[in-house]
Amino acid sequence: MISLKASSNWLVSVALIATLLINLLVQLLHAGPRIRAEAGSNLRLTREFVLKSIANIPETDNPVPPLQSLFANLGDLRHVEIKILGAKDPTPGHWSQLNHDRYHDLPEWFVKVAGAAPRVILIPLVRGTHDYGRVAIVSNPLDELEEIWSDMTWLASISVVATLMILIVVIFLIRFALSPFNALQAGLAELEAGRSGVKIPVRGASEFRNISNALNSLAATLDRVKNENKRLVSELIEVQDNERKEIGRDLHDEAGPCLFSIRAAVTALQDSVSQGVLDRDRVAHLSSIIDRSSTTLQLLFRGLLDRLRPKGLTELGLEPALRSLFATWELSHPEVALRLALPHDLSSLDKNTAFTAYRIVQEGVTNIFRHANADWGQVKLNFALGDVGAKETDADQDSEPRLEICIEDNGAGISDKPKMGMGLLGMRERVYALGGMFEVTKRSAGGTLVRALIPLVEDDEEE
Ligand SMILES: Nc1ncnc2c1ncn2[C@@H]1O[C@H](COP(=O)(O)OP(=O)(O)OP(=O)(O)O)[C@@H](O)[C@H]1O
Ligand SMILES: [Mg+2]
Incomplete structure (x- = not known):
């Protein structure tokens, strides 16, 4: 059976790890919508900018060189890429085709789960009958993906460190809070072994204090009952001893004289018979002595028997x-x-x-x-x-x-x-x-x- 300490530690660890995983999952699930929203607004803005730039170039000029120098001056744009394609160049299907190196910094599964679908806007560069090609504006969620990925890795590492710290604190707290259990266990073992004077230290949370107090008063009651039992047993032995002495005294003091009288009367009878002087009065006198003595003996024995074992109770x-x-x-x-x-x-x-x-x-x-x-x-x-x-x-x-x-x-x-x-x-x-x-x-x-x-x-x- 798993201990209370271990199960509390497990419970806290599982709760903390579950919180961390839920956090990461929420971030991951929000990544797709966040990227799409960002890409949509950037694409619209860039499209406006490109259209305005094209409109500023005189109708008679080739728009490609001024546009190229304009886009080169813009440098790296966040979230979108602008390319001027020749009339025969293929349309790029995905931003990753434009920037392979950075793409490989991110784990593939993450890119897949985040779901950065390609969005391409093509603006034709046609002047009169001359086709100069197209300006391709391609949504590039790379920055957004990098941001989200770095947020997630940060969150994960901070959470792991925080979880470990919380866990250590919780383990110490639980160990400290449950420490009175050891004293309770030891006290109960002493009670079970029948020891006297068991005293459990009263400390810790109020529940432990109440249990310790209750066990201490139980131990005191047990001690009292044990002492009372000891006293009763010794008194009982004394009572039995006295009873035996009393029975011996009764037998000696009361049965002895009766038996002596009976024996004396019988001897007198035997003497009278042998001497041939047996008269009626003497026989009546001696038999009445025997009768009285045996009645007294009978009562004495009945009383003794009653004392030893109550008759018919x-x-x-x-x-x-x-x-x-x-x-x-x-x-x-x-x-x-x-x-x-x-x-x-x-x-x-x-x-x-x-x-x-x-x-x-x-x-x-x-x-x-x-x-x-x-x-x-x-x-x-x-x-x-x-x-x-x-x-x-x-x-x-x-x-x-x-x-x-x-x-x-x-x-x-x-x-x-x-x-x-x-x-x-x-x-x-x-x-x-x-x-x-x-x-x-x-x-x-x-x-x-x-x-x-x-x-x-x-x-x-x-x-
Ligand atoms: N009914 C009574 N009337 C007057 N005194 C009494 C009566 N019962 C008890 N006592 C007194 O109380 C004392 C104690 O009685 P207890 O029965 O405990 O002892 P005991 O009769 O003297 O001896 P035992 O141990 O043989 O009974 C007696 O010695 C007697 O003085
Ligand atoms: Mg008495």
Whole structure:
């Protein structure tokens, strides 16, 4: 593919050469009419002059000698030639027959294209019955042709020199004007290679400056997104690590004592059987210990499994998964009256949003159990328009549909500057990753309100 520089240079050269050729062609085409017009008027004038000269010679005299000396005194005339022909001399057909030497200075093609047709006027020299011959006036376009030819050669040589000079200037101008392209190319190559801190120099024409500015802000945005990604990945690793630690702690702190109780009860049962002291009350007491411990274990495992993989979220959808989670919590935390409000059908939510919503509810309610010391809690998921962070005049933001998640309790309320643990951080990062808004505030009626707004994704956007 030909470069922009080369094509601009070619274009300018072709335009200049075409202008020169058109100029020459116009001159050539005008040469014929110009010569004919010139010849016509000169022939008429010369004819008048010759007729007058003949009339001035007395009728009885031989007109040839005085005319010859008159014409010789005239010297070389421009555009016409005057010859005195004898009575038997042939009529000259063309001026070139009169002046061969000068004719050969001009290129033949030029003479042919210019088209200098012969024009001859014959004036008879008859006195009484005596025929002295004729005066032949022949149009001679040689001077005119020479003039035109010299104009054309001059024009051609000046134009060639001017064209070359213009071309050199244009080549330099184009090279200078397009030089920011190299910087843009280098900057784009650096961006493509994934380098950080790319800065393209802003110079050249306003179009280049605009593109450079746009690319620089694109590079800055890419850097910001890259850093944000790095931070998110490291936070994600930390969250996963903490989750593993927590699962290990739960297994150790909760499963360990339960298993110990079961094992102790079974050993006691075995001892009683071997000693033959097995009575009804003892069996009932020991089996109730085993029953309670296994129920606690069951709840613990269900909770752990839910944390590792939300039950039925993918298969059944968000609403059934949340209802199952709440059913588990009602059993494990009967001290808190939990309410789940789902006024809208959530089945249309995309996978990411549903998963994020599930995790936020899970973490938010776990925080209520852990920190709030509340006896009432409510979780509400509904579709809403707008963003609390958006300005009132921002019509676009206001009309954007979002999923609103509110988790509230009537507990102690969160402190003004809470120490962010992995729970709140994880919730916030998940919401931000989906382009949403997240806030934790104190309720005016006491307790804490966790609120998240997640923009809804169209089906084709998700794909
Ligand atoms: N509903 C709530 N009521 C009162 N305080 C809360 C509530 N939710 C969170 N907090 C406060 O905010 C702090 C941070 O919560 P966060 O969930 O981030 O961490 P965490 O629960 O302490 O630990 P983890 O990383 O295991 O979740 C808590 O330590 C607690 O003091
Ligand atoms: Mg927490």
